[in-house]
Amino acid sequence: MKRMVRVAVDAMGGDNAPGQIxxxxxxxxxxxxxxxxxxxxxxxxxNAELSNYTYDKERLSIVNANEVITNEEAPVMxxxxxxxxxxxxxxxxxxxxxxxxxxxxGSTGAVLVGGQLIIGRIKGVERPPLAPLIPTIKGVSLxxxxxxxxxxxxxxxxxxxxxxxxxxxxVVGIKNPRVAIVNIGAEExxxxxxVKETFPxxxxxxxxxxxGSIEAREIPHGGADVIVCEAFVGxxxxxxxxxxxxxxxxxxxxxxxxTTRSKIGALLSKPALKETLxxxxxxxxxxxxxxxxxGLVVKTHGSSKSIEIKNSIIQCLTFVEQEINEKxxxxxxxxx
Amino acid sequence: MKRMVRVAVDAMGGDNAPGQIxxxxxxxxxxxxxxxxxxxxxxxxxNAELSNYTYDKERLSIVNANEVITNEEAPVMxxxxxxxxxxxxxxxxxxxxxxxxxxxxGSTGAVLVGGQLIIGRIKGVERPPLAPLIPTIKGVSLxxxxxxxxxxxxxxxxxxxxxxxxxxxxVVGIKNPRVAIVNIGAEExxxxxxVKETFPxxxxxxxxxxxGSIEAREIPHGGADVIVCEAFVGxxxxxxxxxxxxxxxxxxxxxxxxTTRSKIGALLSKPALKETLxxxxxxxxxxxxxxxxxGLVVKTHGSSKSIEIKNSIIQCLTFVEQEINEKxxxxxxxxx
Numbered sequence: 001m002k003r004m005v006r007v008a009v010d011a012m013g014g015d016n017a018p019g020q021i022x023x024x025x026x027x028x029x030x031x032x033x034x035x036x037x038x039x040x041x042x043x044x045x046x047n048a049e050l051s052n053y054t055y056d057k058e059r060l061s062i063v064n065a066n067e068v069i070t071n072e073e074a075p076v077m078x079x080x081x082x083x084x085x086x087x088x089x090x091x092x093x094x095x096x097x098x099x100x101x102x103x104x105x106g107s108t109g110a111v112l113v114g115g116q117l118i119i120g121r122i123k124g125v126e127r128p129p130l131a132p133l134i135p136t137i138k139g140v141s142l143x144x145x146x147x148x149x150x151x152x153x154x155x156x157x158x159x160x161x162x163x164x165x166x167x168x169x170x171v172v173g174i175k176n177p178r179v180a181i182v183n184i185g186a187e188e189x190x191x192x193x194x195v196k197e198t199f200p201x202x203x204x205x206x207x208x209x210x211x212g213s214i215e216a217r218e219i220p221h222g223g224a225d226v227i228v229c230e231a232f233v234g235x236x237x238x239x240x241x242x243x244x245x246x247x248x249x250x251x252x253x254x255x256x257x258x259t260t261r262s263k264i265g266a267l268l269s270k271p272a273l274k275e276t277l278x279x280x281x282x283x284x285x286x287x288x289x290x291x292x293x294x295g296l297v298v299k300t301h302g303s304s305k306s307i308e309i310k311n312s313i314i315q316c317l318t319f320v321e322q323e324i325n326e327k328x329x330x331x332x333x334x335x336x
Numbered sequence: 337m338k339r340m341v342r343v344a345v346d347a348m349g350g351d352n353a354p355g356q357i358x359x360x361x362x363x364x365x366x367x368x369x370x371x372x373x374x375x376x377x378x379x380x381x382x383n384a385e386l387s388n389y390t391y392d393k394e395r396l397s398i399v400n401a402n403e404v405i406t407n408e409e410a411p412v413m414x415x416x417x418x419x420x421x422x423x424x425x426x427x428x429x430x431x432x433x434x435x436x437x438x439x440x441x442g443s444t445g446a447v448l449v450g451g452q453l454i455i456g457r458i459k460g461v462e463r464p465p466l467a468p469l470i471p472t473i474k475g476v477s478l479x480x481x482x483x484x485x486x487x488x489x490x491x492x493x494x495x496x497x498x499x500x501x502x503x504x505x506x507v508v509g510i511k512n513p514r515v516a517i518v519n520i521g522a523e524e525x526x527x528x529x530x531v532k533e534t535f536p537x538x539x540x541x542x543x544x545x546x547x548g549s550i551e552a553r554e555i556p557h558g559g560a561d562v563i564v565c566e567a568f569v570g571x572x573x574x575x576x577x578x579x580x581x582x583x584x585x586x587x588x589x590x591x592x593x594x595t596t597r598s599k600i601g602a603l604l605s606k607p608a609l610k611e612t613l614x615x616x617x618x619x620x621x622x623x624x625x626x627x628x629x630x631g632l633v634v635k636t637h638g639s640s641k642s643i644e645i646k647n648s649i650i651q652c653l654t655f656v657e658q659e660i661n662e663k664x665x666x667x668x669x670x671x672x
Contacts, residue, residue: 184486236552236569237576244556255613261607266605273588
């Protein structure tokens with residue numbers, strides 16, 4: 001019998017909580033039978049939202065949490081003080097083995113800090129990176145680290161490369177994924193101090209398929225499967241993806257409305273255009289896992305709607321089924 | 337009488353030299369009467385190209401240079417050894433006052449190193465940044481530094497902000513330009529070590545309009561006029577702009593060709609779409625000036641066609657007419 005995967009979901013996190021979070025949870029439950037969700041947050045508010053839907057009640061439960069950590073709070077302080085917050089309560093469910101994974105659209109800082117402090121790192125992992133999938137013209141690439149560890153060291157980046165390879169191979173299904181380091185030129189001697197120090201270390205890793213440097217220009221063209229970079233750079237890449245995508249789409253829409261001729265053209269081409277742009281929308285690919293923890297933590301965008309929540313919950317299935325953490329653990333400990 | 341601006345152009349630099357360089361030069365000469373160009377490079381090759389065009393011969397001359405510096409050569413070595421290269425010969429024309437500006441689509445490293453070694457920095461300027469204009473939905477922003485000084489210090493970034501302000505105000509004509517530092521969150525306490533150190537210094541500058549942090553997401557939406565960042569980050573931003581733009585346009589084109597209905601739509605909306613995408617094409621905005629040198633050096637993209645060369649040459653006019661270097665000099669020395 002297939003194992004039931006249990007996901008704790010932060011019902012209070014993000015701009016659209018609890019409405020869209022509860023909706024996405026119900027959608028996930030209704031789409032997959034091998035999933036069980038524990039909604040963590042203010043019970044009354046969650047029940048009010050749940051009353052709008054029909055779903056398999058056996059696979060959806062609520063754990064009450066009266067506090068909420070906001071984006072404005074300092075993460076470490078918030079995690080230490082707000083023991084009754086949805087994030088802390090949910091992370092404890094994972095720690096205690098009552099859930100396999102945690103999904104939150106709440107404060108990134110609190111989720112990252114809480115994940116490390118409460119669940120803890122896999123033995124040997126120095127820094128757990130945040131690793132979202134980003135769309136390319138060939139499919140998707142994994143961007144690692146996109147915001148968890150600013151001012152990381154070379155040894156951290158090497159671990160990011162290894163953990164990212166495991167994820168791409170076993171969750172996304174890319175055999176022997178191509179690993180590249182973000183650089184400002186293709187040659188080995190190019191780069192800043194961190195990249196120059198990391199490059200030869202990656203070159204010496206026999207357990208990953210390191211293809212060298214990747215310039216940012218090649219990322220959207222699918223130049224590598226695992227894109228390794230320091231968190232500041234990764235965050236800039238991820239956010240520019242969002243910003244440039246929305247700016248261009250806005251420009252195109254207003255451009256198409258500029259003449260009568262183009263308006264008719266727009267009407268005819270709308271379905272095809274919509275499909276195209278959807279394939280380049282990062283939110284289609286679920287949330288970003290925090291790799292290297294003793295449990296799965298998935299951070300989704302603060303503006304997540306039900307679709308992102310649903311995708312993030314379903315993403316946990318593959319992660320757990322493929323025993324990614326067990327694989328990472330073996331990888332990091334044996335091959336360091 | 338209006339002053340004639342003299343621009344030395346590297347006829348041998350870039351993927352399309354000398355053909356497109358010569359073509360762009362002739363176009364610039366034919367468009368503006370207050371410009372004089374000295375084409376620097378292999379005389380015979382330049383003359384062969386020039387024979388295809390008609391133009392005012394009084395305003396176009398050739399200075400022979402037999403050597404060419406390639407992208408593969410180590411910049412410092414190349415500048416020191418290849419005294420007869422088009423880059424070194426042209427930079428000496430600027431140094432000796434025979435030209436006001438230098439435009440090159442050749443090796444970025446050689447142009448940056450050569451600019452500093454041969455022309456030299458304005459007194460007080462610690463590091464000259466490369467500062468291209470990038471398109472936004474509101475117009476353009478200046479990205480400074482996009483590749484000249486990796487691993488820069490906080491004091492360098494403060495100077496980038498000041499020089500960038502002068503440029504945006506007097507060349508682009510934005511009154512009291514909004515200056516922001518690229519960051520991974522909007523709050524003052526966010527960031528890596530460099531940004532945390534630079535932020536309060538910028539906040540204390542009374543001579544610039546510092547508006548705080550900008551997340552990469554807001555850059556294409558025109559969130560600031562002067563975008564300050566370290567060269568590695570700036571290079572990633574610039575190249576991702578290019579890569580994401582071309583990837584999305586490719587996606588959209590193939591999306592529009594996917595059904596008969598959308599094909600007809602595409603035909604009708606093509607002129608409007610083309611106009612829209614053109615406004616988001618970085619090459620429309622000329623080259624990137626290297627700010628803070630005792631003379632103007634403009635680096636254009638290695639793949640520049642005649643349009644970029646023409647725009648880069650014409651851009652020199654405003655720079656010289658507005659006495660940007662004199663303004664930078666006063667700004668840096670008086671207000672440090």
